[in-house]
Amino acid sequence: MKAAILQFPGTNCEYDTQYALNKLGAQTTIVWHKDTNLPKDTDFIVLAGGFSYGDYLRCGAIAKFSPIMNSVIDFARSGGHVLGICNGFQILTEVGLLPGALKRNDKLHFISRHHKLKVISNNNSFLNKFQTNETVNIPMAHHDGSYYIDEVSLKELYDHDQVLLKYVDQNNHNTSPNGSTDSIAGICNKNKNVYGLMPHPERAMEKLLGSDDGVKMLEGFFST
């Protein structure tokens, strides 16, 4: 597995992501946003978390015009696996590879804590090691993670099995800490090769640090 981890000015989770993927046995390269080509034989791209371009204008809005993004779009359109975590998810919606948009959290707080997530669909590379309704404990850390999608597009998401993860409370009931539509924490595209989620699986790789549930999530990409 050769993974490319994108680095924009303001990205700050690229080394955590590299640690996580290396731990799972991937060969990783951090790719600067001004590069125009991905490393040869890349088979997985991660857009890591952070604050690309200082979140100026809107989160992810300016990163979508970085030179590397043309290669990312081509890679995604030819079926390659792309994962956007947090700011990476925001960039993927801005660029149009994923539907909907991320906006300011409802209560205006920056939320930084572990949160329980429920697996809604396992019919995809990312979550194929899980049963549906299984839960994971994954950290979230964002100010602009309220997922918005209009009703018609929301129905399409469900029709095509694209809703992957939801925020749930301790009793496994849906909850929306940031105001996300239908408690949605993560989605994929129709072709199931582009994935985005606000919480950080790469920060849940070691029991010692609170959770290693991220291992089973990211491992999904290694088995396909």
Place this chain on the structure above:
Amino acid sequence: MTAIVNIFLKQGVLDAQGKAVFHALKSLHFDTIQDVKIGKRIIVDLDTQDYNQAKEDVTKMCEELLANTVIEDYAIENIK
């Protein structure tokens, strides 16, 4: 020429900041207040004297970058 672009969240998309300011104004006893919307105002200077050209360019800027039309509406005003 200069163009002013106003960007607001679409009707039906929760404006959390507007809502917070609304409640703050209420608590200050501005009893006439009905709603508050918070948006962005972007002033763009252009090196052209052609109104149509300016309008066309700024519209394109809004569609491609300045607004996210999934959640935001934009209005271009005052091109001069």
